Every structure is written in structure tokens, then in C-alpha cells.
Amino acid sequence: MLKKNNGKYNINSLILCGLVFFVIAATAFCMVVNSREAAEEKQRIAAEKKAEEDKKAAEEAAAAAAQKAAEERAQSMSVQPGVPVGTTEVNSDEKVVYLTFDDGPSENTQKVLDILAQYDVKATFFVTGAHEELRPLIKTAYDAGHTIGLHTYSHDYAKVYASVDSYFSDLEQIGEVVKEQIGFVPCFIRFPGGASNTVSRKYCEGIMTALSQQVLEKGYQYYDWNVSSGDGGSGCTKDEIIANSETDKYSHVMLLFHDAATKNATVEALPSIIEYYKNLGYEFRAIDRNSYVSHHAVNN
């Protein structure tokens, strides 16, 4: 208790009061600071949570967009009876080269894919059912942005061209193989020997005339070529393949190669051929639903 006439007590009391006031003020100050810090921490946690949610939403949107694009790509490349594929009307202002590889997948497919990746160009692979163990390369090529087409399962002329039914049963067989790899049956096909082949006459008179119409009716499109690398022949050298492949005669080049274990010269020639067309300002495209269609005259 403060006593008016006792100076000592008064001073002590004042000091005590001051201390009490200081403690109260300090405590109050700490409480304010703590509550501000707590509020800031709460804000920080909320901001972090929001950033995480935004990131997750963006990732989900990107995944959904990628999924949609993948579905649209598959849909556009799949067989749809009654929906025409391809065009013969080309934009002559454009210069486009379609690199096409028949008979794979093979022991050389990965090397071909590596070269295409190195130059960032897309191509088309017309595959067969040979080499079961190499079939995953079909998916590898598709996932890398290349187009997969059907070349027949057996590639055995005697079997494939024995009859119209025999051809379609073989085509369906390779269609299923490809579907196992990429999830759908593509609408792009190439006849063994091309639509102009005359070998088929030995097995079935008039079959190419029938097939070249019926594949279209069933929702496929067939692609021949206007430039051949000549690598189908045995013993074709790298230089011969380069000389055969390089031409500035066409605005749209459909170039035939073979993807086989024996075709090392094709792999060796590929970089020069790509550089040649790049230097001429050509764009490299994988075949799609709107691509230029090269058809040979049917001879059987």
C-alpha cells in the first residue's frame, strides 16, 4: 500500500508499478507479435496450399488436354468406314516430304528412329507381323509422333494375293497386332509391291483392281510412292539410295524405304537424304488423314 509520507515506499511502489506495467506491456506486446506471426504463418500456409492446389489443377488440366489430344489423334487415324481418308489435291506452294518405311519393325528400326529424332522429323512405318519380339517398337514409333500404317501380317504374296478374302483376313491380322500396341487399327495401308504390282496376277487375276476399291470402301486409304529409294533391291549401296531418293521434281514427295535387318545402307543414307530435303526447304510430315495420296496405276 502506498503511503504518502514515506518517500522510500513511494519510490519502491513506483518502481514496482513500473515493473508491473512493463511486464504487462511486454506481455501484451508479445501477444500482439505472436498473434501477428500466427496470422502471417496461417496466411503463408494458406498461400502454399493454394499454390499447391493451383499446380495440381494445372497438371490435371495439362494431363486432360494431353489425353484429349491423344484420343483425337487416335480417332483421326483409325478406320472409320464411310469417312474418306487423304486427298489428291495438293497445295503446290507447300513442299512436303513423307518418308515411309515398309516391312518393319526390324533390328534397324531403333536406328531409324534415332536419326529421325536427331533431325526432328516425322515419318510413317508400314508394318508387318514378322518379329513378334520387336513389336513394342511400333508403340515406340507411334509415341514419338510417327504414323503407323498396315503393310499386311505375312507379306507373303502367295497368301496375301490369293483372294480378296485372304487379303482382308491378313490385313485384319496386322490390324490387331497394331491395335495391341497403340490401341486402334490405323486407316493407312500400303500394299506389298504397291497397287501397281503385277506379281499378284500370278495368284489372282484382277485382285488389285478389286482391292484398291474395296479398301477405300472399308475406310482405309492406300499409299503408293512417287519416289523410290531403290533400297528394296539387294546390294543397293548407300550412294545409290541417296541418288535415287533425292529429287526436286515434286512438291509432295512420297518416298519409299525399307526397314529391315539387312537394310543398313538405308540407315546410313538417311541423314544425307534428310539434309538434302531440309536444305531445299521441304517440310517432313508423317502421313495423316489429310495427307497427299500417291496412287499408282493398277495393273492387275
Ligand SMILES: [Zn+2]
Ligand atoms: Zn514390303
